[in-house]
Amino acid sequence: MTLTITGDVAARPKRASWYPYLLIAPTMITLCVVSLVPFIYAVYLSFHSAKYGRVTDFIWFDNYKALISNPDFWNSMYVAGIFVAIAVPIEFMLGMAGALVLSKGVKGRSILVPLLFIPTMMAPIVVGLLWKIMLAGSWGVLSYNVIERFNIVSGTSIFASEQYALYALIFIDIWQWTPFMMLAFFAGLQALPQGPYRAAAVDGAGAFQIFFRLTMPLMAPLLFVIGLLRFIDAFKVFDTIFILTRGGPGTATESPSLLAYKMTFDFWNIGEASALAVFVWLIFFIACNVFYQIAKKKLNAF
Amino acid sequence: MTAMATSFPTIDRRPRDGLAVAGLSKRFGGNEVIQNVSLAVAPGEVLALVGPSGAGKTTLCRMIAGLESPDRGSCHLAGQDVGAVAPGDRRVALMFESYALYPHLTVRENITSPLQARSRGRLAEGVKEAVDQLLTLLEIAHLGDRQPVALSGGQKQRVALARALVQNPSALLLDEPISHLDAKLRHKLRGEIRRRLSGKDHPSIWSTPDGLEGLSVGDRVAVLAEGRIEQIGTPEDIWLRPASIKVAKLFGDPPMNVLKGELHSQGEMSFFRGPEVSIELPPSLAARAKSGADRGVYLGVRPGALTLAEVGAPAGVPAQVYSNEAFGKHSIVTLRTGAGDLVKIKQKDHVALTLGAPVSFLYGAGEFFLFDGKTGSLTT
Numbered sequence: 001m002t003l004t005i006t007g008d009v010a011a012r013p014k015r016a017s018w019y020p021y022l023l024i025a026p027t028m029i030t031l032c033v034v035s036l037v038p039f040i041y042a043v044y045l046s047f048h049s050a051k052y053g054r055v056t057d058f059i060w061f062d063n064y065k066a067l068i069s070n071p072d073f074w075n076s077m078y079v080a081g082i083f084v085a086i087a088v089p090i091e092f093m094l095g096m097a098g099a100l101v102l103s104k105g106v107k108g109r110s111i112l113v114p115l116l117f118i119p120t121m122m123a124p125i126v127v128g129l130l131w132k133i134m135l136a137g138s139w140g141v142l143s144y145n146v147i148e149r150f151n152i153v154s155g156t157s158i159f160a161s162e163q164y165a166l167y168a169l170i171f172i173d174i175w176q177w178t179p180f181m182m183l184a185f186f187a188g189l190q191a192l193p194q195g196p197y198r199a200a201a202v203d204g205a206g207a208f209q210i211f212f213r214l215t216m217p218l219m220a221p222l223l224f225v226i227g228l229l230r231f232i233d234a235f236k237v238f239d240t241i242f243i244l245t246r247g248g249p250g251t252a253t254e255s256p257s258l259l260a261y262k263m264t265f266d267f268w269n270i271g272e273a274s275a276l277a278v279f280v281w282l283i284f285f286i287a288c289n290v291f292y293q294i295a296k297k298k299l300n301a302f
Numbered sequence: 303m304t305a306m307a308t309s310f311p312t313i314d315r316r317p318r319d320g321l322a323v324a325g326l327s328k329r330f331g332g333n334e335v336i337q338n339v340s341l342a343v344a345p346g347e348v349l350a351l352v353g354p355s356g357a358g359k360t361t362l363c364r365m366i367a368g369l370e371s372p373d374r375g376s377c378h379l380a381g382q383d384v385g386a387v388a389p390g391d392r393r394v395a396l397m398f399e400s401y402a403l404y405p406h407l408t409v410r411e412n413i414t415s416p417l418q419a420r421s422r423g424r425l426a427e428g429v430k431e432a433v434d435q436l437l438t439l440l441e442i443a444h445l446g447d448r449q450p451v452a453l454s455g456g457q458k459q460r461v462a463l464a465r466a467l468v469q470n471p472s473a474l475l476l477d478e479p480i481s482h483l484d485a486k487l488r489h490k491l492r493g494e495i496r497r498r499l500s501g502k503d504h505p506s507i508w509s510t511p512d513g514l515e516g517l518s519v520g521d522r523v524a525v526l527a528e529g530r531i532e533q534i535g536t537p538e539d540i541w542l543r544p545a546s547i548k549v550a551k552l553f554g555d556p557p558m559n560v561l562k563g564e565l566h567s568q569g570e571m572s573f574f575r576g577p578e579v580s581i582e583l584p585p586s587l588a589a590r591a592k593s594g595a596d597r598g599v600y601l602g603v604r605p606g607a608l609t610l611a612e613v614g615a616p617a618g619v620p621a622q623v624y625s626n627e628a629f630g631k632h633s634i635v636t637l638r639t640g641a642g643d644l645v646k647i648k649q650k651d652h653v654a655l656t657l658g659a660p661v662s663f664l665y666g667a668g669e670f671f672l673f674d675g676k677t678g679s680l681t682t
Contacts, residue, residue, distance in 0.1 A: 195402030199465075202367050203416040204390030217406040 039281070046274035053268060063275035073276065075251050076259040082166060083255065084234045087173045091230060092223075094174070095181025100211075102182065103189040113183065120180040128243030131172050135159065159245045162252045169253055172240055177233075181226065188222040189215070224295045231291075232284060256280050319380050320344045321366065321473045321505040326375035328361055335361050336372070337529040343473070343505035348496060350520025351509040352552055358529040359509040360399055363475045366507070367396040379472045390419075392473075397466035399477040401458045403450040410446045413437075413464045429468075436464040439494060441487065456482045463491075467498065474499065474506040481510065492518050513553035517541065525549045547678040550602050550671060556634055556646045558604050558671070564597045565590060565672075574601050574670075577641035579619050581665050587672055590681050598675025605648035607666040610635060618662030621645065628652040637663060 046063050049056045067073050098116075102109060119127065134142045137157035147158055158168045192215070200210050216223075238257035241247060247254035247262065254262075256276060263273035321343045328336040335358045343349040353359050364370045366377055368389030377384050384392050395416065403412050413433050417425055437443040440460040450458055459482045466476060479495070480488050496519045499506045508519050516523050517537040525532040525540065525548070533545035544550035544558075551557045563576030565583075572588035574581045581601070590599070611618045621637035624644060633652040637645045647663060655661070672681045 193405070195398060195400050196404045198369055199396075199398060199402040199404070199415075200419065201369065201389045202392075202394060202396045203419040204393070205419040206390075209419060214404065220406075 042274045042277050045271055046278045048271055050271040050274070051269055053270070055270075059271075063271045064279070066272050067275045067279065070272075072251055072254065072259055073256075076254050076256045079166060079251075079253060080235050080237075080255050083170055083173070083237060084231060086167075087170045087177075087234050088227070088230050090174050091178050091181050092227065094178045095185050098178070098182035099185035099189055102186045113186075116179040116183060118179075119176045120183075122176070124176075124239030125243055127172065127176050128240045131168075131175075131240075132159075132244055135168060160249055162249050165245055165249060166253050169237075169241055169244065172244075173234060173237065176240075177230065181230070184222070184226050185219070188219050192218050220295070224291070228288060228291055231287070235284070236280070319503075320347070321507070322378040323362075323366065324376050324378075326362070326365060326372045326377065328358075328365060328370060328372050335529050336365070339375070339526070339529070339531050341524050341531065341534060343507060345503045345505055346500060347521045348499050348506045348508055348519055350516035350523045351507050351526060352513050352516035352520075352523055353509075353511065353526035354552065355511050357511075357526045359511075359526055360477055362526070363396060363477045363507065363509060366473065366475060367394045368392050369396075393471050394473050394475060395466045395469040395471035396475045397462050397477055397479055399481075401450075401462040403458055403461055403465075405450050408447050408449055409437075409442065409453070409461050412450065412461055413468055416465060416469050432468055433464070436467055440464055440491070456484065456487075459483065463495075467495070470502075471504055473504055474502075476506065476508045478510055479508065480515070481512070488515070495519070514555055517553065525552060527552075543680060544602075544671065545680055547600055547602065547673045550673070550680075554604055556605055556648065558602045559608070559645050560673070561601045561603075561643065562675070563599065563601055565599055566597070567592050574599070574672075576601065577643065578639065579665070581670075583670060583672075587670055590672060599681065600673040600675060600678065602671035602673060603665060604669055605634065605646040607669040608645065608647040609664045609666065610647060610649060610653065611662045611664050613660050613662055615662050615664065618664055620660065620662050623655045623657050623659045623661060625657070626653075626655045637661065 045055065047058060047060060049059050049062070102113070106112060122130075134140050135147070135158050136143060137160070138144060138148065140157070143157065159165050196214060196218070197210070200214055205214070235255075236257045237255055238261070241253055241255055241258055242261070245253045247258040260273045260276045260280075263269050263276065322341075324340045326336055326339045327334065339358075339362060341349065351359050351362065361370060365372050366379075368384065368387065372385075379392055379394070404415060407415060410433060413436065414425060414429060417429060434443070437446055440463060442457055442460050442464070445453065445457060445461075450461065453461065459480070463476070463479050466474060466479075476495075480491050483491065492515065499508075500521075508516070510516050510519075517540065520537060522534060522536055523540045524534045525545075527548045532549050533540060535543075540549065540553060544553065547560055551560070561574075561576040561579075563574050563579075566573045566575055567588070572583040572592065574583055613620065619639060621639045624636040624638045626636070627634045630652075632648055632650055635647045635649065635653075635655065637647065639645060645663065673679060674681050
């Protein structure tokens with residue numbers, strides 16, 4: 001009797017060793033085909049001379065060397081840096097403020113919430129076209145009524161201003177993504193346990209104490225995940241810039257994604273474009289890991 | 303201040319610095335969960351608030367703490383009407399039945415959090431020692447740096463208890479403070495916490511569904527049932543003179559047996575006639591039988607006052623064995639009478655009995671309680 005049981009127990013792990021892999025196989029195969037293989041091919045290309053559609057010599061790090069000495073590359077990093085550094089924190093703060101207002105029970109919330117989702121639901125191309133019209137030189141609604149009236153940029157679209165075009169794009173990104181942040185944080189607030197808030201009320205904690213010492217720590221995991229997603233998304237922004245400025249005027253709004261597009265499809269320098277893609281991937285890889293470690297230690301998230 | 307019910311003598315004794323609620327009522331939807339509750343607790347006094355689950359104990363505590371606003375009635379703390387005072391300014395320490403620990407703080411930080419909230423982050427001298435002492439008392443000293451997620455239910459309950467005990471509040475409200483602890487720790491903490499509270503100068507309320515726990519920790523005991531105060535009194539009062547069947551059934555292990563029947567008198571003697579049983583009543587209970595008042599009554603008799611007997615014993619009530627629990631120190635036998643009632647008998651020794659076997663049992667001579675057949679309140 002005992003022997004039979006031992007036999008059964010011994011047999012089970014054998015099946016267990018390949019069974020889980022079978023279950024995740026469809027996802028893993030799909031992931032490999034659509035994501036890992038192209039990525040590895042990009043790494044392969046980045047070590048080869050690949051111009052005008054012909055992959056030729058293996059040239060070690062020459063593509064990377066060319067990239068690092070290319071001022072357009074550093075310009076694109078600067079553009080993305082400014083874009084992320086301004087857009088993401090503002091989206092965060094506005095989103096959190098909006099979420100707190102929503103969770104306090106605003107009248108007509110059930111109508112407001114779907115309306116708020118509209119900017120986020122729109123295809124980025126549509127967002128671009130919409131703002132192209134709104135901010136068109138002299139006759140655009142905002143151009144005519146605000147920008148020209150206060151003499152910020154006159155005679156032409158703000159997108160033609162080397163000084164302000166990037167900020168206009170940042171403004172549009174904030175417009176597009178703040179509602180998403182607001183709703184994500186609102187959902188997070190709704191899911192928080194009520195008990196600690198009651199305890200805080202009885203303990204006599206003030207509104208600031210409750211927000212900074214209770215709400216923020218409890219929300220930390222959500223804030224971290226949303227923050228990371230927005231950081232990655234904002235860094236590789238492409239669609240709205242492509243439709244509105246194409247990276248111009250000059251290279252004033254040329255993000256890494258746009259630069260890679262231009263390198264590939266305008267200059268057909270596929271090797272260097274691949275090097276750029278790999279470089280950007282490395283930045284994300286390092287940044288996400290640093291983020292993750294900080295979150296794990298300081299925020300007690302995860 | 304509305305006019306208040308005067309059926310309980312304790313209301314009039316409203317201490318200047320204690321806790322007093324008067325005529326408190328609260329309705330949730332169609333349910334009146336608290337109905338005209340009045341009680342007072344003196345400084346240093348522990349009031350045990352006993353009631354079955356759903357009786358409104360938690361709602362009452364939350365109203366005193368200010369988390370719920372009453373529909374009617376008033377609440378005084380330290381001589382001040384706190385009806386319009388925010389929860390944080392009442393300086394009440396409330397231990398939540400659901401613990402309500404801060405999930406992102408360690409055990410130690412959780413315990414000092416109320417002090418920190420009031421002192422804007424700075425802790426007074428001696429707080430660390432006080433916390434250490436509490437942690438040791440509650441046997442969670444080794445858990446000081448853990449977060450609540452890594453604790454069991456009983457450990458969380460002790461952290462919540464420590465968080466309430468570390469404060470120096472205007473009133474301490476413990477909502478089922480030791481319900482999830484093991485028996486050994488419950489025994490220890492009942493005495494220890496009671497001792498601690500008696501030395502304090504604030505009033506305390508200790509809510510519990512366990513009648514015996516209430517009797518052991520309360521200077522006085524308030525019995526709450528279906529949102530109403532059934533009785534307030536000393537533990538002796540409650541035990542010896544339970545005001546109603548509801549009260550009687552809450553106190554006792556196991557609860558009192560209650561039979562429906564009628565009173566009869568025959569010459570000098572008075573009898574209780576229930577289903578297949580006629581019991582002679584002691585002279586102390588005979589007055590009602592002779593008074594000619596409504597004869598329908600309930601007879602209450604504690605399980606300890608009944609004895610098992612052989613089948614066919616004189617004056618024995620025939621019954622069948624329904625269940626038999628051996629506790630070691632005593633045993634509890636449940637019998638089903640011919641009328642289908644379940645009667646519990648508590649006896650010293652454990653006797654092996656076959657389930658369903660016919661036996662009989664005897665009513666002892668004394669220790670009967672008579673309750674009115676309509677209102678269920680104690681008659682004398």
